[in-house]
Amino acid sequence: MHIGQVATMSGVSAKTIRHYESIGLIEAADRSAGNYRSYRPDDVHRLRFIRRARNLGFPIDRIRDLLRLWSDRDRSSADVKAIALAHAAELDHKIADLRAMAATLHRLADACEGNDRPHCPIIESLAGDDGAPGP
Amino acid sequence: MHIGQVATMSGVSAKTIRHYESIGLIEAADRSAGNYRSYRPDDVHRLRFIRRARNLGFPIDRIRDLLRLWSDRDRSSADVKAIALAHAAELDHKIADLRAMAATLHRLADACEGNDRPHCPIIESLAGDDGAPGP
DNA sequence: CCTTGACCTTCCAACAGTGGGAAGGTCCAC
DNA sequence: GTGGACCTTCCCACTGTTGGAAGGTCAAGG
Numbered sequence: 621m622h623i624g625q626v627a628t629m630s631g632v633s634a635k636t637i638r639h640y641e642s643i644g645l646i647e648a649a650d651r652s653a654g655n656y657r658s659y660r661p662d663d664v665h666r667l668r669f670i671r672r673a674r675n676l677g678f679p680i681d682r683i684r685d686l687l688r689l690w691s692d693r694d695r696s697s698a699d700v701k702a703i704a705l706a707h708a709a710e711l712d713h714k715i716a717d718l719r720a721m722a723a724t725l726h727r728l729a730d731a732c733e734g735n736d737r738p739h740c741p742i743i744e745s746l747a748g749d750d751g752a753p754g755p
Numbered sequence: 756m757h758i759g760q761v762a763t764m765s766g767v768s769a770k771t772i773r774h775y776e777s778i779g780l781i782e783a784a785d786r787s788a789g790n791y792r793s794y795r796p797d798d799v800h801r802l803r804f805i806r807r808a809r810n811l812g813f814p815i816d817r818i819r820d821l822l823r824l825w826s827d828r829d830r831s832s833a834d835v836k837a838i839a840l841a842h843a844a845e846l847d848h849k850i851a852d853l854r855a856m857a858a859t860l861h862r863l864a865d866a867c868e869g870n871d872r873p874h875c876p877i878i879e880s881l882a883g884d885d886g887a888p889g890p
Numbered sequence: 891c892c893t894t895g896a897c898c899t900t901c902c903a904a905c906a907g908t909g910g911g912a913a914g915g916t917c918c919a920c
Numbered sequence: 921g922t923g924g925a926c927c928t929t930c931c932c933a934c935t936g937t938t939g940g941a942a943g944g945t946c947a948a949g950g
Contacts, residue, residue, distance in 0.1 A: 665883075675856075689878060694873065695878075696872065696873070697875035697878075698869040701864055701867045704864045704867070711857040715850055715857065718846050721846055722846040725839050732836045732839070735833055737831065742839050743821070748800075748803055
């Protein structure tokens with residue numbers, strides 16, 4: 621299979637597959653006579669794994685670890701779980717940050733009349749004119 | 756004032772202040788005899804505004820808009836509110852995405868025994884071995 | 891045989907927003 | 921005048937992907 625077909629089947633773009641190869645996330649593919657990358661069905665499987673992990677927000681380096689564990693018959697599920705939980709904790713942390721931002725924004729927006737006059741609590745808060753607490 | 760003092764007072768690092776100047780977010784500072792950037796108290800004010808906006812997750816280009824509105828005496832608060840609400844909507848969207856990821860991760864982690872044996876629903880889900888739905 | 895078009899190749903650059911560090915100049919106090 | 925704190929510019933790194941340019945390959949059809 622050529623890269624385009626693998627891209628279609630795996631849901632990972634050809635561009636990104638080449639990128640993954642360049643950073644060593646996947647092995648360098650064999651080449652055909654015309655120097656085209658040549659893939660086996662197994663590679664599609666691997667790329668789908670990567671895509672699913674990316675969809676869960678795992679960073680590339682974590683995916684590296686997950687791939688190793690995937691192909692390790694002697695793995696401990698505890699190792700996998702630890703990675704998943706650590707990532708979940710990071711996500712929860714990001715969510716908390718974003719929620720705090722969103723809550724502040726909604727609060728400020730509620731306080732803003734949104735008319736054609738310049739008075740605006742949002743701008744004032746950013747300017748530090750009122751009781752808006754800096755970090 | 757030199758950049759270091761402005762950095763301390765504004766909470767924006769000297770490195771970042773130079774970056775902001777280079778991308779035109781703030782005006783190029785006057786230079787002293789020794790080619791040092793020279794700032795006025797007003798610049799601290801402006802940088803604090805930027806820092807607060809960054810803390811709310813506004814991207815640089817939105818902050819550009821907000822700065823323009825800040826210094827526009829004839830602004831409409833509706834314009835400010837629109838920017839704030841658009842950004843809040845983006846944050847809400849990101850939050851929803853992250854929450855979906857985190858929920859899936861927590862679900863998978865709950866299903867994983869986390870012991871020293873290889874069987875692991877997390878890996879299996881990524882591999883597509885089970886009923887895990889691809890996007 | 892030659893062209894067309896779809897596909898592939900490599901390499902370079904960009905996005906956002908900093909941080910790190912090198913190599914060098916300036917200022918101030920002692 | 922010397923040390924040390926500060927400043928300067930410049931380039932690279934991060935994260936992950938995308939876009940584009942310039943060119944090679946392959947199959948089909950005239």
